[in-house]
Amino acid sequence: MTASIIDGKAFAEKVRAGVAADVSALKAKHGVTPGLAVVIVGEDPASQVYVKNKVKQTADTGMNSFHFELPADTSEADLLARVEALNADPAVNGILVQLPLPKQIDEAKVIAAIDPAKDVDGFHVVNSGLLATGGRGLVPCTPLGCLLMLQDALGDLSGLKAVVVGRSNIVGKPMAQLLLDANCTVTIAHSRTKDLPGEVKAADIVVAAVGRPEMIKGDWIKPGATVIDVGINRIAAPEKGEGKTRLVGDVAYDEAATVAGRITPVPGGVGPMTIACLLRNTVTATCRQHRLDPKAI
Numbered sequence: 473m474t475a476s477i478i479d480g481k482a483f484a485e486k487v488r489a490g491v492a493a494d495v496s497a498l499k500a501k502h503g504v505t506p507g508l509a510v511v512i513v514g515e516d517p518a519s520q521v522y523v524k525n526k527v528k529q530t531a532d533t534g535m536n537s538f539h540f541e542l543p544a545d546t547s548e549a550d551l552l553a554r555v556e557a558l559n560a561d562p563a564v565n566g567i568l569v570q571l572p573l574p575k576q577i578d579e580a581k582v583i584a585a586i587d588p589a590k591d592v593d594g595f596h597v598v599n600s601g602l603l604a605t606g607g608r609g610l611v612p613c614t615p616l617g618c619l620l621m622l623q624d625a626l627g628d629l630s631g632l633k634a635v636v637v638g639r640s641n642i643v644g645k646p647m648a649q650l651l652l653d654a655n656c657t658v659t660i661a662h663s664r665t666k667d668l669p670g671e672v673k674a675a676d677i678v679v680a681a682v683g684r685p686e687m688i689k690g691d692w693i694k695p696g697a698t699v700i701d702v703g704i705n706r707i708a709a710p711e712k713g714e715g716k717t718r719l720v721g722d723v724a725y726d727e728a729a730t731v732a733g734r735i736t737p738v739p740g741g742v743g744p745m746t747i748a749c750l751l752r753n754t755v756t757a758t759c760r761q762h763r764l765d766p767k768a769i
């Protein structure tokens with residue numbers, strides 16, 4: 473079997489087109505322009521690329537984009553003051569603080585300081601609590617992107633067995649919750665799971681979010697399963713020349729693609745959907761702040 477590729481880049485383009493249409497309608501019918509503030513602290517090269525893309529795509533969809541670049545030695549108090557100012561600014565409907573943050577700053581404190589109504593990352597405990605209890609919050613972008621791709625590829629997910637490998641607050645746990653809400657039977661596997669290959673083999677849907685390059689092998693995958701690879705790992709690529717690198721996921725792609733029914737590539741799979749869902753969340757947050765129904769803008 474050769475898996476068909478789930479093209480996250482193309483799907484993200486469709487999501488962005490929907491966002492742009494919603495933004496245009498919000499402006500024309502309600503005089504509202506959504507605004508997203510992105511804050512980056514320090515000079516981590518990967519984070520800079522992601523933030524640059526977020527800022528550009530925000531503007532491309534017609535929203536107001538506010539970009540704050542703070543030095544690596546920014547104090548926690550200064551960052552918290554910035555977040556407070558953005559919470560109070562009515563032109564800002566969404567706030568995102570790029571992670572990871574430098575060591576002197578407690579990420580949990582910063583996330584807790586963001587107004588939950590503007591928390592377009594969906595990381596605030598109010599939003600994770602709402603997700604866990606079936607409420608209407610803002611959903612973390614990466615798991616939301618994975619769910620949209622799965623529903624697009626498979627339709628109704630009811631009754632399917634899903635395994636989420638990884639238990640982070642940002643991806644693993646919300647992903648499992650979304651799959652549960654979509655009526656899957658969900659297993660969360662992690663570093664202490666006894667028979668990881670066996671758990672993966674039992675699953676119709678595999679979501680890999682462990683952050684370990686090519687850890688999930690092809691012979692762990694159930695034939696025909698759908699594989700969503702969240703991992704973005706940069707590894708040495710001596711075949712491309714000295715000092716060169718390449719991106720790989722958490723799944724051994726070449727092996728898995730011969731067994732799976734569908735698979736996301738890295739790059740070009742989950743990553744682009746993360747940013748598209750951030751834009752979508754910003755529209756959702758804006759609508760709710762203005763008491764508008766996002767489905768009927």
Ligand SMILES: Nc1nc2c(c(=O)[nH]1)N[C@@H](CN(C=O)c1ccc(C(=O)N[C@@H](CCC(=O)O)C(=O)O)cc1)CN2
Nearest residue numbers: 522568569570571572593613739740741742743744746
């Ligand atoms: N505040 C947040 N911080 C971080 C998040 C997040 O959702 N919110 N997620 C990740 C990084 N991330 C978004 O910020 C992100 C990662 C990767 C991509 C992406 O499009 N990747 C490309 C490859 C890009 C490359 O060449 O490096 C792909 O997969 O095709 C988008 C967003 C951590 N921090």
